[in-house]
Amino acid sequence: MPKSPEDCATMIEVREGVDATDRELVALLEKRFGYMRAAARIKETRDAVRDEERKASVIAAAVAEADACGIPGDVIGDIWERLVEGSIAYEFEEWDKTRG
Numbered sequence: 001m002p003k004s005p006e007d008c009a010t011m012i013e014v015r016e017g018v019d020a021t022d023r024e025l026v027a028l029l030e031k032r033f034g035y036m037r038a039a040a041r042i043k044e045t046r047d048a049v050r051d052e053e054r055k056a057s058v059i060a061a062a063v064a065e066a067d068a069c070g071i072p073g074d075v076i077g078d079i080w081e082r083l084v085e086g087s088i089a090y091e092f093e094e095w096d097k098t099r100g
Contacts, residue, residue: 029083036087040094049091055084 002017043049059080066076 032083033087033090036091037094040091041098043095046092046095046099049095050088055088058084 002020003013005014005017008014008017040049059077062080063073063077067073
């Protein structure tokens, strides 16, 4: 188990922590994309896949959470923009698979 960031004293320890965190992030993203598959299965029309109001809400919530945690909200906003757009594209693919 990697050390907490506060307990790291070497770059090896930092890198071990970053690598472990990246694996956790990918596992969480796998779960998130599972929800995109569920949404594709549930939504009745292809037009329902893109929801700009929901997209803006999700990104704003991530930025607010980042700000509350003291990490750069603008960076998180950029990451979430890409994440949400990638999720929408994935959901379109999944929707087409289940209907096509």
